[in-house]
Amino acid sequence: MKISLPSALRCIVCSLGLTLTLSAQPSGSRPPPIDSPVVHPDRTATFKFRAPNAQKVELSGQFLRSSQPLQKDESGVWSITVGPIEPNLYPYNFVVDGLGVADPANQDIFPNERFKASLVDIPGEQPSMYAVRDVPHGELTTCYYHSKPLNRTRPLIVYTPPGYRAGTDKYPAFYLVSGTTDTEETWVKVGRVNFILDNLIAAKRAVPMIVVMPYGNMMMGMPRPDTPEVAGMYQVFNEELLGNILPYVEANYRVIADREHRAIAGFSRGGGQSLFTGFNNLDQFAYIGSYSAYLTAAVFDKHFPRVSADPAATNRQLKLLWLGVGKSDFLYPQAIAFMDLMKERKLEHRTLITEGGHTWMNARHYLYETLQLYFK
Amino acid sequence: MKISLPSALRCIVCSLGLTLTLSAQPSGSRPPPIDSPVVHPDRTATFKFRAPNAQKVELSGQFLRSSQPLQKDESGVWSITVGPIEPNLYPYNFVVDGLGVADPANQDIFPNERFKASLVDIPGEQPSMYAVRDVPHGELTTCYYHSKPLNRTRPLIVYTPPGYRAGTDKYPAFYLVSGTTDTEETWVKVGRVNFILDNLIAAKRAVPMIVVMPYGNMMMGMPRPDTPEVAGMYQVFNEELLGNILPYVEANYRVIADREHRAIAGFSRGGGQSLFTGFNNLDQFAYIGSYSAYLTAAVFDKHFPRVSADPAATNRQLKLLWLGVGKSDFLYPQAIAFMDLMKERKLEHRTLITEGGHTWMNARHYLYETLQLYFK
The missing domain is CATH 2.60.40.10 (Immunoglobulins)
Incomplete structure (x- = not known):
């Protein structure tokens, strides 16, 4: 972001708000920005x-x-x-x-x-999928709900589509989960989900929807689990999402509150959480997306025996199971193994194998692809 | 913020999203967080x-x-x-x-x-004024408007009080402007305006209100002014606020659209912008706050001759002119000179002189004091 300041302002730029490391320098010697x-x-x-x-x-x-x-x-x-x-x-x-x-x-x-x-x-020759174009813009709201598992107030970022504030329509809800060490802001500031959706909605390539972005890290303030089994943390997220986040959203936003109008997806750990919560609640979600993530066969078989016991029933329920990964992702072998597991279990799914690794360029790409598939 | 991760997760913490500097290290040698x-x-x-x-x-x-x-x-x-x-x-x-x-x-x-x-x-023994307490929480919405002076889409953060989303009431609007080099987020993340207002509203010490936080920097993408006179930039902000921001807010939020229900204040450069815009539009604003800021006598007399020509009329219009500064603020002499100017011009005002300097601890303190005075 390019910013030019007139020289008269430069002298105070460094000293406002925070003096910190520059405060000891006489203002005449302060270097230009x-x-x-x-x-x-x-x-x-x-x-x-x-x-x-x-x-x-x-x-x-x-x-x-x-x-x-x-x-x-x-x-x-x-x-x-x-x-x-x-x-x-x-x-x-x-x-x-x-x-x-x-x-x-x-x-x-x-x-x-x-x-x-x-x-x-x-920027390329054409405006990117995430560019701020001259189209109607949705809003991003940070709201606060009480997390029972963590016993604290937690933030939630909610994208509402253009026209939401003035309107009365109800919308489908897409739960989009951040990766390990990311925060509830990462899908906005790095993923640019709001501008991507603004552009896709304007081009009529995505259904207007509400996107709910929780802070996926469920370890805060909790004792360390006795075992390293990641599914324990997935269970806590499942409890938080179904018990606290989903009821908060449905009480405060105009969403269509049925499984055919709910999707869940995420990047990396958020993808694992989304697979776990999605399969755990097929009565609540009809669309599941995994961006550079997987579940192990052991976790899948332990927690979801009924899903693979009757694949035809699961396939009737699931409108979309979408799995994407990059060829040089360090989780590529595990993600491919999960795709193979889904084949073995006769569970219908769509895959996208791209170039590149475990990056936010890929996460954003998978988001862009799947936003055009949800709720259709 | 304390976060504990189980050891099984630690190995991937550093490699997710960004590999960057740690990517060259074998994962076994990665240091613990x-x-x-x-x-x-x-x-x-x-x-x-x-x-x-x-x-x-x-x-x-x-x-x-x-x-x-x-x-x-x-x-x-x-x-x-x-x-x-x-x-x-x-x-x-x-x-x-x-x-x-x-x-x-x-x-x-x-x-x-x-x-x-x-x-x-x-934290102290009592929860701070900005603590996340067990009270109803307002929301923070990032929305986007078109800036005509800058010919670009710009963000605006809007605090709506608890109950806003479900209700039909209209509220007064407080325009709160960031300081030099700050962004539209600084009043939220450093100022904690939302939690302060949540707490004051719950204690019935502040009127429920909407707070509008623009990105105060008006130099972006503009040619450098030919003269260093800061008032030139204040004029552009005035044009943006009255011409673009205020109409956007009043079209999209339930605000009471008259001068007795509009306040404007800011920290540092934002305080100067607020004084300038407030005095320039006494038909639009009845409350003006300056947190660690001032206007020079030259700028004041050049731009607002009518304000001091009839101080009685101005005093009838202005419900509050509030001026605060810290004793060790590097702008203290200028802020005191402005208070003296207001006395000379017989313009009623309230002052608060505190310990401390040009800091966000003081900015937050002045915000806390004045939130209890606006719209009363």
Whole structure:
């Protein structure tokens, strides 16, 4: 995001709100702000980072095969120009003497519990699926519900489609779950679900729907499970979603409250949670999506014996079981094994195998594909 | 925010979503996650940061008189325990060999265009004014409007009080403007305006109201002004607020659309914008708040000659002109000069002079005070 400030404002830019590390410097010596990243018309991009004391600064990004070193100028600003880069929205960070940090000059951040990274958008010749186009825009509401399993107030982000606020229509509800270490904001800020849906709805390629994004991490404030079996955490999420989140949404939003108008999907751990909760509640959900995720045969057979006991009945119930994974995803073998398991169990499903790995570019791609399939 | 993950999950925590700097490490050697900050019952707090290669790591925070050095252990984790700390919600960051970075283990970040910092909450014996209490919660909606001055789609965050979604009542509207380099999120994530209002409304100390938070930076994508006169940017904000934001809000939210039910206030540059827009539109706003801000006499006299020409008329119109500043604020002399100017011009106003500087602790405090005065 490019921001120019008149010189009269620059002197106070660094001292407002937070003084922090710059407060000790006399204002006359404060360095000018840096523009980073700057994306050029030929799809190369320049990244800059001020670190006069660093020995080595590298750029790490999912558009690079490996980290690339930046060069330092006499003022202590490191820079690099890379590309041309394939159009997409990518996470990246700087690695400063081995330490990963977000780009201080870039306000587009990747919401996460554990790492700090930034986002760079490389536009193509056509506006991207996630671009802010001149179409009607939906809204994103952060609301708060009480989680009984965790005994705390938790946030929920709800996308409502264009026209919702002024209207009286009811809509189908899509529950979209974040991955490990992501927060309830990640599907919005990295996934750009709202702009993708605005664009698909305007093009009549998706059914207007409500999207509910919970904070998928169910371990907060809980004792560590005695066993590492992930299904224990999936059970807690199942309880939270069915017992607290779904009733909150249905009491507060105009949703069509039946199984044929409910979908659940997620990325990574959120995909596992969605498969588990979906199969566990086929009377509640008719659409299940797994983006770069899986359940093991052991978990599946232990928890859902009735699903595979009568595959014909399950197939009549499930309008869509959608499974996507990238060929270089570190979970690729497990995801493929789950697809094979579904075949063996005679459970109908659709698959999408793409290039790429366990990335948000793939997660966003799978979201885009499946938003055109739900509730149809 | 404390998060415990079972060991089975830990191995994938670092590789999901973003591989980045950790991707080159074999998963067996990945270090365990760090808990930081940890606030102890005696109101001391421990901050930790993994940086095996750093020469020097310091903690910079608005609860410290000066930056404090951390000590490194044999695993490359730096740590420090400071305090006891006066209860409040504080920004802080680490300074690693001179470089300011946010705390990677803390997901509570300070939304800002230019710096990356984290937030630490030091609770007192009583729940704070901004604590998430067991009271009805309002909602925060991010919506999108078209800005004519900037010719782009811009975000707006709107707080609606508890009961809004299900009800039919109309509410007064408070326009709350961010400071320089802040974003439309800063009043929420650092100011905690929603939880403060939830608590004040539950205690019947504030009138239920809608709060509209625009992105105050009006320089984006615009040519640099030919002169550094800040009022030029204030004029653009005035045009945006009256021409685009206010009509959008009044078309989409149930607000009482008259001057006695509109307030405007802001922190720092947002305070200047609020004074300018408020005085420029006394037919539209009856409440004006300035949190750590001012207008110069030159700007005031040039733009608002009619306001001081008939102070009695202005005083009849203005239900509240509220001016707050901290004694160690770097804008203290200018803010005091503005209070003196108001006295000279015989314009009634209320002032609050506090300890402390140009900080978000003060901004939040002024917000808390004034929320109890608006629309009464």
